[in-house]
Every structure is written in C-alpha cells, then in structure tokens.
Amino acid sequence: QSALTQPPSASGSPGQSVTISCTGTSSDVGGYNYVSWYQQHPGKAPKLMIYEVSKRPSGVPDRFSGSKSGNTASLTVSGLQAEDEADYYCTSYAGSNNLFGGGTKLTVL
Amino acid sequence: EVQLVESGGGLVQPGRSLRLSCAASRFTFDDYAMHWVRQAPGKGLEWVSGISWNSGSTGYADSVKGRFTISRDNTKNSLYLQMNSLRAEDTALYYCAKDTSSGWTGGSDYWGQGTLVTVSS
Numbered sequence: 001q002s003a004l005t006q007p008p009s010a011s012g013s014p015g016q017s018v019t020i021s022c023t024g025t026s027s028d029v030g031g032y033n034y035v036s037w038y039q040q041h042p043g044k045a046p047k048l049m050i051y052e053v054s055k056r057p058s059g060v061p062d063r064f065s066g067s068k069s070g071n072t073a074s075l076t077v078s079g080l081q082a083e084d085e086a087d088y089y090c091t092s093y094a095g096s097n098n099l100f101g102g103g104t105k106l107t108v109l
Numbered sequence: 110e111v112q113l114v115e116s117g118g119g120l121v122q123p124g125r126s127l128r129l130s131c132a133a134s135r136f137t138f139d140d141y142a143m144h145w146v147r148q149a150p151g152k153g154l155e156w157v158s159g160i161s162w163n164s165g166s167t168g169y170a171d172s173v174k175g176r177f178t179i180s181r182d183n184t185k186n187s188l189y190l191q192m193n194s195l196r197a198e199d200t201a202l203y204y205c206a207k208d209t210s211s212g213w214t215g216g217s218d219y220w221g222q223g224t225l226v227t228v229s230s
Contacts, residue, residue: 036216038154045223046146046154051209051216089154093214097168098144103153 004029004090004101011107012080020104022073022090030071034093037066037075040103041086049088050075082108111136111219113205118224121195129224131188131205136219139163139183142208144217145190147201147226157203158190159213168213173199195228202226 005023012018022029022037029035035053038046048057050066053073063078073092077084085108090101117129129145145157158179159168167179178191188205202225206217 032214034214038216040154045204045220046206046217047220048209048216048218051218057209057216057218087153091154091156091216097170098156098159098213100146100154100156 002099004092004099006088006090006101006104008102009105009107011109012077013109014080014082016080017076017078018080018106019074019076020088020090020106022075022092022101024071024073024092024094024099026071028071028092028094028099029068029073031095032093033068035066035068035073036091037064037073038089038091039084039086040089046089077106080108084108111207113207113219113221115203115205115221115224118203118226120227120229122230123196123228125195126191126193127195127226129190129192129203129205129226131221133186133188133205133207136207138186140211142211142213142215143179143181143188144206144208144213145179145188146204146206146217146220147199148204148223149198149201152201155201159208160188161213162211166212192226195226197228200226200228 037050202223209215
C-alpha cells in the first residue's frame with residue numbers, strides 16, 4: 001500500500017484560512033472514518049489535532065477543523081497564526097495497517 | 110499528565126536484533142491501544158505497528174511485517190517492539206504513542222520523546 005498523498009507545501013498570511021488535502025483510496029481514507037491529522041514542530045513529537053475525520057482533542061483550538069469527501073480528507077486552519085507554522089501529517093486506518101501522508105509544510109507568510 | 114518513555118535504542122549492525130520498550134504511566138494503560146511510529150532523519154512519519162488494548166489485534170506496516178513484533182504487558186504498563194533482521198532503512202527515531210481508543214484505528218493523543226535506532230556496520 002502506498003502512502004497517502006499530501007501537497008508538500010502550503011502557505012497563508014496571518015488571519016487567513018488554508019486547507020491541506022490528503023488523498024487516498026477507497027481502501028483507506030474513503031473506506032473508514034479513521035483519518036487523523038498531526039502537527040509537528042521541528043525537533044518535537046507530533047501533536048494530535050484531529051481524529052476520526054473531524055473530532056478535536058481537548059485543548060486544540062477550534063480554528064482547526066477536519067472533513068472528508070470520498071477518498072480525500074482535508075484539514076482547514078482558520079485565522080492563521082504564526083505558531084501554526086509547522087509540518088502537518090494525515091494518517092488513515094487501512095484495514096490491516098495504518099498509512100501516513102508524506103507531510104505538508106505550512107508556512108505563515 | 111500521561112507519560113510515555115521509550116528505551117532500548119542504539120547502534121546495531123545490519124541483520125541483528127533490538128528490542129524497544131515503552132514505559133507508560135498516569136493513565137489506565139489497559140484501556141487503550143498503542144502504536145509505534147518512526148521518523149527517519151529529515152523525513153516524514155511512518156506508522157510501524159499497533160496493538161489493541163488486550164493484544165487481541167495487531168497490525169504492521171508492509172515494510173516491517175515478518176521482521177518486527179509488537180507486544181504489551183498490561184501488568185507492567187509496558188509496550189514493546191522486537192525488531193529482527195534490521196536493515197539500514199530501519200534507522201529512525203521510534204516513537205511510542207497512545208491511541209484515543211481501545212483499538213488501533215484512532216489517532217494518537219500522547220507521544221513519547223522517541224528512542225533513536227541506528228542500523229549501520
């Protein structure tokens with residue numbers, strides 16, 4: 001099974017919204033509501049931002065939201081802030097294993 | 110606050126074995142599934158393996174299937190990863206992570222700081 005497909009980079013100005021996509025297949029993203037998103041700052045462990053497509057863990061700002069349509073999941077960051085600049089990874093359950101996307105570097109201009 | 114502390118990493122020759130451990134505390138360990146996730150230097154995250162709360166279900170990445178074995182001891186609040194036939198491409202920082210649920214399908218809401226495995230002659 002191949003990794004999920006994410007754009008390598010995304011950017012936006014403070015206050016703007018940006019959406020990062022995560023494309024898989026009907027065997028992973030499209031087949032299950034088990035898509036998660038992680039934020040990782042350099043040298044730090046990943047942080048869970050969204051799980052089960054659209055659920056937000058306690059403490060994650062509601063500026064972060066998740067959705068899914070068919071085989072593509074999306075993470076939207078609204079009201080961009082400087083501290084949102086990080087790498088973002090999606091992951092999906094795929095039946096017999098889990099798959100990660102290649103990651104997207106989000107730059108706040 | 111949940112605590113996950115990995116250990117057992119180090120320098121190992123290709124073809125040899127290594128066993129990673131993860132000591133969990135400050136949560137009810139046997140209520141949750143657990144994962145191993147790795148990150149090669151300068152690269153992205155790669156899911157390695159997951160295990161359900163009672164060890165009844167496990168999963169492996171294709172890249173490690175048949176070489177790595179995940180296990181847990183709920184009496185010791187510990188997670189393990191037995192890694193055999195190690196290859197250079199297994200070189201990475203290995204993270205232990207707690208799932209949000211009892212099965213290993215969900216997201217991981219707590220992570221350790223990782224243990225570095227270097228496979229080289």
